[in-house]
Amino acid sequence: MNKKHIFCRHSHTVRVPFFDVDPMQIVWHGNYVKYLEVARCAFLESIGYGYDEMGRRGFGWPIVKMDLKYIRPARFGQTIRIDMAIVEIDTCLRIDYTLSDEQTGEKLTRASTTQAAVSLKTGETQFQTPESWLEAIRSHPTFQAA
Template sequence: MSKHVYCRHHTEMDVPFFDVDAMHIVWHGHYVKYLEVARCDFLAAIGYDYNEMGRQGYGWPVVKMDLKYIRPARFGQKIRVELAVVEIESCLRIEYLIADSVTGEKLTRASTTQAAVAVESGEMQFQTPQSWLAAVARHPSFQNL
């Protein structure tokens, strides 16, 4: 059975020099940053960035992350970070594919899970806030169940 995808989004960027080692290969820890850049771009697209989350009374820490490196990204390479939102009701779970923008060659697969936490009480929410669900539904590619 395939996963339901609520929406898809993508971001393109160039690999900067300060992200690479002496062999011009991206250091493995920087891939986490690329996921965050893509996630922030998606959140801005739905009008629910981290500032808005705070105004709504919630923090959204990453509680789980998984990365699989397939091929290295290199200095100057244009990469595309594609994301698919696969869970919105109990958490925010996103699956990612980082690929070369020109050739489409797959570089990295990843996933992140974030949980809503009430800022005032510090309690994890086991159901996502209505404000979050409404924001995701505004994305042009949103697919309801």
């Protein structure tokens, strides 16, 4: 089995708000998707390629695939660390995530998202990543070429 190349890493923390928990006082499973988006937005902003910039460059980046594995529940007030590993940049944006308790390091969830560039003008999926995206990701301080 080949080890995945990691182009760069990024981390973000979120504190679980009361309105994200269910009657059992644990984070409702659908809210993990929101935490991934919050972390992904922070990463994109760190490279100057947030959703506004994507639009200015003429591209949308919809999620085309998502996978989540719940290991342990997160709870109200808990601070979660979301560690991201960007593992594909040439034909899509694929990010692997590990969500952990910030204090203990206990693993809570593993996830992966895949986004594809879509031309806002034509609506066509781009099977090669736009150069503007590659320039942006190469600016991240942890970037490592394959």
